[in-house]
Amino acid sequence: MGAAFVSARQGAGVSPGAVAEVFAGLRGAVPLVHCLTNVVVSQFTANMLLAAGAAPAMVHSAEEAGALARVAGGVLVNLGTVTSLTAEAMRVAVKAAAGAGRPWVLDPVGVGPLPWRTGLAHELLESAPPAVVRGNPSEILALDGGSGGRGVDSTDAPEAALAAATALARRYGCVVAVSGPVDVLTDGERVVRLANGHPLLPLVTGTGCALGALVAACAAVTDDALLAAAAATSVLNVAAEDAADGCAGPGSFAVALIDGLYALGPDRLAEAVNVR
Amino acid sequence: MGAAFVSARQGAGVSPGAVAEVFAGLRGAVPLVHCLTNVVVSQFTANMLLAAGAAPAMVHSAEEAGALARVAGGVLVNLGTVTSLTAEAMRVAVKAAAGAGRPWVLDPVGVGPLPWRTGLAHELLESAPPAVVRGNPSEILALDGGSGGRGVDSTDAPEAALAAATALARRYGCVVAVSGPVDVLTDGERVVRLANGHPLLPLVTGTGCALGALVAACAAVTDDALLAAAAATSVLNVAAEDAADGCAGPGSFAVALIDGLYALGPDRLAEAVNVR
Amino acid sequence: MGAAFVSARQGAGVSPGAVAEVFAGLRGAVPLVHCLTNVVVSQFTANMLLAAGAAPAMVHSAEEAGALARVAGGVLVNLGTVTSLTAEAMRVAVKAAAGAGRPWVLDPVGVGPLPWRTGLAHELLESAPPAVVRGNPSEILALDGGSGGRGVDSTDAPEAALAAATALARRYGCVVAVSGPVDVLTDGERVVRLANGHPLLPLVTGTGCALGALVAACAAVTDDALLAAAAATSVLNVAAEDAADGCAGPGSFAVALIDGLYALGPDRLAEAVNVR
Numbered sequence: 001m002g003a004a005f006v007s008a009r010q011g012a013g014v015s016p017g018a019v020a021e022v023f024a025g026l027r028g029a030v031p032l033v034h035c036l037t038n039v040v041v042s043q044f045t046a047n048m049l050l051a052a053g054a055a056p057a058m059v060h061s062a063e064e065a066g067a068l069a070r071v072a073g074g075v076l077v078n079l080g081t082v083t084s085l086t087a088e089a090m091r092v093a094v095k096a097a098a099g100a101g102r103p104w105v106l107d108p109v110g111v112g113p114l115p116w117r118t119g120l121a122h123e124l125l126e127s128a129p130p131a132v133v134r135g136n137p138s139e140i141l142a143l144d145g146g147s148g149g150r151g152v153d154s155t156d157a158p159e160a161a162l163a164a165a166t167a168l169a170r171r172y173g174c175v176v177a178v179s180g181p182v183d184v185l186t187d188g189e190r191v192v193r194l195a196n197g198h199p200l201l202p203l204v205t206g207t208g209c210a211l212g213a214l215v216a217a218c219a220a221v222t223d224d225a226l227l228a229a230a231a232a233t234s235v236l237n238v239a240a241e242d243a244a245d246g247c248a249g250p251g252s253f254a255v256a257l258i259d260g261l262y263a264l265g266p267d268r269l270a271e272a273v274n275v276r
Numbered sequence: 277m278g279a280a281f282v283s284a285r286q287g288a289g290v291s292p293g294a295v296a297e298v299f300a301g302l303r304g305a306v307p308l309v310h311c312l313t314n315v316v317v318s319q320f321t322a323n324m325l326l327a328a329g330a331a332p333a334m335v336h337s338a339e340e341a342g343a344l345a346r347v348a349g350g351v352l353v354n355l356g357t358v359t360s361l362t363a364e365a366m367r368v369a370v371k372a373a374a375g376a377g378r379p380w381v382l383d384p385v386g387v388g389p390l391p392w393r394t395g396l397a398h399e400l401l402e403s404a405p406p407a408v409v410r411g412n413p414s415e416i417l418a419l420d421g422g423s424g425g426r427g428v429d430s431t432d433a434p435e436a437a438l439a440a441a442t443a444l445a446r447r448y449g450c451v452v453a454v455s456g457p458v459d460v461l462t463d464g465e466r467v468v469r470l471a472n473g474h475p476l477l478p479l480v481t482g483t484g485c486a487l488g489a490l491v492a493a494c495a496a497v498t499d500d501a502l503l504a505a506a507a508a509t510s511v512l513n514v515a516a517e518d519a520a521d522g523c524a525g526p527g528s529f530a531v532a533l534i535d536g537l538y539a540l541g542p543d544r545l546a547e548a549v550n551v552r
Numbered sequence: 553m554g555a556a557f558v559s560a561r562q563g564a565g566v567s568p569g570a571v572a573e574v575f576a577g578l579r580g581a582v583p584l585v586h587c588l589t590n591v592v593v594s595q596f597t598a599n600m601l602l603a604a605g606a607a608p609a610m611v612h613s614a615e616e617a618g619a620l621a622r623v624a625g626g627v628l629v630n631l632g633t634v635t636s637l638t639a640e641a642m643r644v645a646v647k648a649a650a651g652a653g654r655p656w657v658l659d660p661v662g663v664g665p666l667p668w669r670t671g672l673a674h675e676l677l678e679s680a681p682p683a684v685v686r687g688n689p690s691e692i693l694a695l696d697g698g699s700g701g702r703g704v705d706s707t708d709a710p711e712a713a714l715a716a717a718t719a720l721a722r723r724y725g726c727v728v729a730v731s732g733p734v735d736v737l738t739d740g741e742r743v744v745r746l747a748n749g750h751p752l753l754p755l756v757t758g759t760g761c762a763l764g765a766l767v768a769a770c771a772a773v774t775d776d777a778l779l780a781a782a783a784a785t786s787v788l789n790v791a792a793e794d795a796a797d798g799c800a801g802p803g804s805f806a807v808a809l810i811d812g813l814y815a816l817g818p819d820r821l822a823e824a825v826n827v828r
Contacts, residue, residue: 046592051802060633061633061635067665114340248535250323250534251327252532256804258806357610359612479602481599481602526811
């Protein structure tokens with residue numbers, strides 16, 4: 001439904017210092033992050049959460065997803081390889097998280113060209129508002145009613161999805177984070193732009209999906225979902241900048257990224273965050 | 277049904293230059309490769325496709341596999357961890373690919389000792405001829421009616437499977453690629469032998485499965501399925517040769533293989549391909 | 553039902569030399585290990601089994617799990633991401649393994665806070681006694697009737713789970729291996745403590761799950777399940793000690809661990825094993 005461009009204040013409250021504080025809070029709290037994510041990225045996601053200081057748990061059954069969501073610090077729902085079986089677990093987890101006041105994060109992988117999951121994404125959004133929706137520009141445009149890209153690719157720039165992101169944020173009372181060379185995040189009023197990252201990131205499968213999990217981890221330690229999304233985005237992207245030196249390609253970069261995230265401290269994060 | 281040995285011409289049209297041209301074409305086209313593959317290798321497969329220059333998409337649900345197959349450049353069906361749920365998605369994807377004129381590739385992992393998937397493999401082959409079947413010698417022998425090995429292991433040499441490969445290729449009008457120290461590929465008439473590779477390859481899980489995905493990527497950019505299979509085989513095996521130097525074992529080799537594939541250029545490929 | 557502390561003899565028969573002999577036997581036999589394990593760790597598990605010298609096979613369907621279990625050297629059942637679909641395959645595999653006299657290993661990931669899988673674990677244990685149950689202290693306490701931890705985390709020390717481990721071992725006639733900084737293993741009479749390992753191990757997802765697979769591999773080559781569990785534990789933990797030097801964090805450590813396991817020989821193992 002791509003609404004007209006919405007004027008917005010700059011991102012009040014999202015400063016390098018606030019981002020670093022959330023990250024320090026995560027390291028102190030070791031939040032349990034319940035990931036209903038895709039099979040391609042689950043190992044990488046778990047290792048990234050561990051390196052960040054969170055405790056990952058992947059439970060995919062409808063019989064159990066509710067019990068875990070109720071005790072988790074945050075819940076991630078990633079549609080990458082969803083099937084009828086795991087869709088049911090997602091429905092259960094979202095309702096349980098909402099009932100227990102736990103933040104949940106939607107990563108609408110592939111929404112747009114694939115009608116079944118597009119319907120599922122809308123159903124989940126209607127059943128309980130998420131804290132954050134994190135996607136690439138095509139997915140955010142599609143979720144707002146556009147035609148969408150061709151899967152996990154992003155064929156649009158984040159800035160082009162800002163109006164759609166703002167409309168979604170207002171409709172569901174959530175934050176929408178659009179990933180790209182410059183990430184654009186909004187809660188429907190405030191807009192934050194973050195310019196960290198590295199060109200090797202999209203060449204490693206699951207970096208965007210791991211970001212969704214990091215958002216859920218950060219949302220477990222702050223009530224400000226925009227700050228949570230900004231902190232997670234910065235953590236990933238600054239770790240990527242630190243990791244890229246001396247990497248021969250995406251294989252060694254994926255390894256160095258986990259090491260870089262593990263080595264990252266709140267002070268280094270505050271120093272390197274590029275908020276615009 | 278192991279037919280008698282079939283005399284065949286040398287592989288006309290499969291030269292180092294032609295192989296390099298397909299690889300350059302892949303890099304230019306960035307084909308979308310829809311992988312219905314097993315959960316063990318899906319991360320590695322996606323990273324290998326990205327390093328090669330393709331765009332991976334893994335969608336496992338019967339509700340969506342058709343929609344994606346119709347727009348993909350190529351479709352991979354790998355039976356490794358197939359269940360009744362994903363088998364249905366495979367049926368849908370194969371029919372959709374065939375209806376849309378998209379090449380599909382079968383990797384018959386474990387066919388032989390496991391009757392259920394052996395039946396599924398035959399059902400899929402009968403429903404629509406694949407562009408390429410890629411397997412190890414035991415799997416190819418079993419698919420042609422032999423007794424098969426004990427899973428992903430290959431207990432037979434590729435050359436021993438040539439008659440079975442030729443019979444299958446003629447029955448289904450497809451190419452059959454048999455992996456081993458010397459890979460043997462045939463379209464039922466032409467036979468190509470490729471002698472690149474490295475002994476560490478079978479010590480990394482998913483290298484054969486990633487090859488199936490690379491075959492689907494190459495089949496998206498050439499109509500000559502034998503050339504596509506030869507190009508993918510060479511791309512993997514030359515990258516492995518380039519990667520192996522200085523690796524302490526299969527862990528570092530798996531990382532270096534992704535880097536090596538990312539760094540590989542068509543010129544280096546043409547220079548290193550060992551066609552026999 | 554946490555029984556009172558049970559006095560036990562020191563682990564007769566579990567010496568560094570015996571452990572090394574089992575590892576040498578594994579390298580010679582290349583046992584097929586059928587893993588019904590979770591999707592997060594299946595790639596890492598397969599690579600660890602290959603590096604150790606075993607042959608991994610992951611088959612998740614009820615249609616096939618029995619056929620593979622009957623011919624496998626050992627079977628691993630890991631509950632990490634179990635669903636109603638894979639639970640059925642686990643039931644079939646356990647019965648088939650028992651019927652064919654093959655050892656099976658239970659890794660009760662997440663048992664305790666998640667009632668559905670706790671019931672499944674008990675159902676499987678009742679259907680056929682396993683050779684070994686391998687878990688963290690919280691899982692072992694929960695399996696014996698305690699309240700359990702919060703998923704894959706271990707919030708109790710192995711020594712605190714010894715009474716529960718002993719009770720379980722006696723109830724099912726199996727070995728129970730409790731992982732931690734000092735691993736505690738018992739067959740209900742003998743107790744073995746192993747003090748190898750490295751603090752980076754719990755920061756890599758799947759190291760405990762890979763240990764379950766290595767236990768199944770060792771159980772394929774010795775009838776003494778306590779020795780099998782001790783050998784697998786030592787193999788993992790000594791490889792970890794060898795791998796940790798020079799690692800910048802958990803990303804590079806995970807890679808070095810596979811290399812270290814590949815490079816590990818029985819002599820080095822015998823020299824480094826720290827049995828208490």
